[in-house]
Amino acid sequence: MKVLIPGITGRLARLVARKLLDGGHEVHGIDRRPWPDPPKGIEVVQVDIRKRAAEDVFRTLRPEAVIHMATVTHLTVRNEDRYRINLYGTRAVFDHCHHYGAKRCIFVGRHTYYGAAADSSLYHGEEDPPMAMTTFPELSDLVAADLYAGSALWRYPELDTCVLRLCYTLGPSLSGTLATFLRGRHVPTVLGFDPLYQFMHEEDAADAIAVALEKQLRGVYNVAGPQPMPLSMLIRQAGRTAVPVPELLLKLVFGRFGLPQLPPGAVAHLKYPVVVDDSSFRAKTGFQHRFDEDATIADFRRAAG
Amino acid sequence: MSWLDQWLADPEVVARVDRLELPFNQHGLDPYGIAKADLVRFLSALAWLYRSYFHVRAHGIENVPARGRAMLVGNHSGGVALDGAMVIASMLLEREPPRLAQGMAEKFINLVPFASEWSSRCGQFTGLPEHAARLLEDERLLMVFPEGARGTAKLYWQRRSLVHFGSGFLRLALATKTPIIPFAFLGGGEAIPTVLNLYKLAGLFGMPYLPVTPWIAPLPLPVRLDVYYGEPMIFEGSAREEDAVIERQVDEVKAKIAAMIAAHEEHR
Numbered sequence: 001m002k003v004l005i006p007g008i009t010g011r012l013a014r015l016v017a018r019k020l021l022d023g024g025h026e027v028h029g030i031d032r033r034p035w036p037d038p039p040k041g042i043e044v045v046q047v048d049i050r051k052r053a054a055e056d057v058f059r060t061l062r063p064e065a066v067i068h069m070a071t072v073t074h075l076t077v078r079n080e081d082r083y084r085i086n087l088y089g090t091r092a093v094f095d096h097c098h099h100y101g102a103k104r105c106i107f108v109g110r111h112t113y114y115g116a117a118a119d120s121s122l123y124h125g126e127e128d129p130p131m132a133m134t135t136f137p138e139l140s141d142l143v144a145a146d147l148y149a150g151s152a153l154w155r156y157p158e159l160d161t162c163v164l165r166l167c168y169t170l171g172p173s174l175s176g177t178l179a180t181f182l183r184g185r186h187v188p189t190v191l192g193f194d195p196l197y198q199f200m201h202e203e204d205a206a207d208a209i210a211v212a213l214e215k216q217l218r219g220v221y222n223v224a225g226p227q228p229m230p231l232s233m234l235i236r237q238a239g240r241t242a243v244p245v246p247e248l249l250l251k252l253v254f255g256r257f258g259l260p261q262l263p264p265g266a267v268a269h270l271k272y273p274v275v276v277d278d279s280s281f282r283a284k285t286g287f288q289h290r291f292d293e294d295a296t297i298a299d300f301r302r303a304a305g
Numbered sequence: 306m307s308w309l310d311q312w313l314a315d316p317e318v319v320a321r322v323d324r325l326e327l328p329f330n331q332h333g334l335d336p337y338g339i340a341k342a343d344l345v346r347f348l349s350a351l352a353w354l355y356r357s358y359f360h361v362r363a364h365g366i367e368n369v370p371a372r373g374r375a376m377l378v379g380n381h382s383g384g385v386a387l388d389g390a391m392v393i394a395s396m397l398l399e400r401e402p403p404r405l406a407q408g409m410a411e412k413f414i415n416l417v418p419f420a421s422e423w424s425s426r427c428g429q430f431t432g433l434p435e436h437a438a439r440l441l442e443d444e445r446l447l448m449v450f451p452e453g454a455r456g457t458a459k460l461y462w463q464r465r466s467l468v469h470f471g472s473g474f475l476r477l478a479l480a481t482k483t484p485i486i487p488f489a490f491l492g493g494g495e496a497i498p499t500v501l502n503l504y505k506l507a508g509l510f511g512m513p514y515l516p517v518t519p520w521i522a523p524l525p526l527p528v529r530l531d532v533y534y535g536e537p538m539i540f541e542g543s544a545r546e547e548d549a550v551i552e553r554q555v556d557e558v559k560a561k562i563a564a565m566i567a568a569h570e571e572h573r
Contacts, residue, residue: 119412121433196425
């Protein structure tokens with residue numbers, strides 16, 4: 001199958017590209033960032049997904065499947081820019097899929113869509129509303145991109161649209177929200193709170209995306225790996241030291257004393273869990289994670305030191 | 306486990322927590338984050354209160370199914386959730402095999418540091434319909450007080466009465482085809498004789514109310530407590546019935562609990 005991956009140079013996207021290549025697919029990519037040494041057989045066009053040159057790639061390539069991984073998740077990019085990249089980029093991907101005859105499009109979203117709050121439930125089903133905008137306004141563009149992608153199910157009924165809401169990924173690449181949070185020796189927590197964290201090995205995450213493509217999945221699905229564990233246990237197993245800070249002082253210590261810089265909205269994610277029910281995805285695809293929570297953390301720890 | 310945990314742990318509680326038929330993983334955690342180590346800490350303290358401080362007596366415990374989904378539905382008795390704690394203890398200490406009763410906690414608990422952590426690790430989740438439905442579908446034992454915070458706010462002279470029952474529990478029982486085990490909890494009103502509730506002051510802390518006893522703090526007296534478990538009540542329906550139909554079934558449960566309170570209060 002001819003597959004185009006916008007956002008191919010992201011760490012997770014590279015893993016997906018390699019898996020698809022190994023699986024006998026023809027893999028192409030688009031990204032603003034370079035991939036200096038892509039594996040033989042993967043072609044990357046360095047262009048912004050919102051530009052006309054990106055549309056040319058769709059026009060000339062006519063991919064059968066598109067895996068949209070060109071959303072910006074790191075919160076260091078200015079809000080307004082991120083909003084434009086994530087929303088206009090997502091619109092461009094789906095419009096191009098529609099106009100240039102793609103049969104299926106996978107949008108790779110995040111489980112943080114559901115938000116963390118005192119009154120939100122454990123194990124969100126796909127039908128749960130997105131509450132991230134109230135608890136973590138910095139994520140509102142990702143929520144909007146997710147909903148926009150889901151709307152392609154009725155806007156472009158001929159296109160098999162699949163929205164995957166992945167839990168945190170962790171592994172030797174040391175990339176992703178959770179890995180960045182755990183990078184330093186000391187990790188801030190909120191005194192008196194110990195939320196469950198749901199994460200999966202990045203290899204498993206890439207497998208899940210590949211299997212969604214193979215099984216021609218259509219609809220919205222949560223994707224997760226092993227059962228969640230409390231943040232304190234995760235920090236301990238990762239060889240880090242938890243620094244419990246009273247909530248009132250937390251915003252003052254972000255980015256200081258060797259602790260990571262986090263936006264104010266992230267505090268809710270240090271107090272309450274975001275845990276998803278992935279049973280629909282597993283039932284539809286037969287997906288099974290290969291790495292349990294201990295092996296996943298061990299791989300991260302080996303790489304992070 | 307630290308030396309302090311080991312010293313405080315009740316050996317019987319340790320053995321019984323080990324026998325809980327919950328899917329604990331290699332870290333002693335179930336999929337909801339319930340932790341064996343925290344259960345041992347919490348239930349060891351409850352076991353001491355249950356046996357040595359209050360001398361709780363549980364009756365009709367065989368009415369609670371050994372396995373599978375079930376809903377314990379009872380009256381509130383006492384100004385704080387003493388009743389719920391003692392029901393949890395009775396299910397662990399007296400039921401064979403032991404079961405973990407999972408209550409539906411007041412929302413403010415999850416806002417409070419340490420209380421939030423403790424309630425999560427011990428399986429006492431925020432009272433949300435989604436939590437209740439998921440736990441029942443997972444064949445757990447749910448503990449429900451349909452009087453809600455109105456029930457724990459009962460004053461000493463109202464202790465044998467029942468206030469309004471919400472109907473959510475019954476719709477949930479119908480939707481998930483769950484048997485209701487009615488129970489009557491007696492003595493909580495004597496243990497914590499609330500004479501006054503402070504609502505405005507409590508509101509400042511995000512709590513529904515603060516009970517005041519003749520000795521100000523709601524510290525319980527070491528009185529005898531009794532909990533009577535009745536025979537399972539099974540209702541048929543789709544859970545989509547009109548309120549009037551559901552209210553009749555709620556009234557049946559309420560009447561059963563009221564009758565159990567009346568019947569056993571005389572013998573105390």
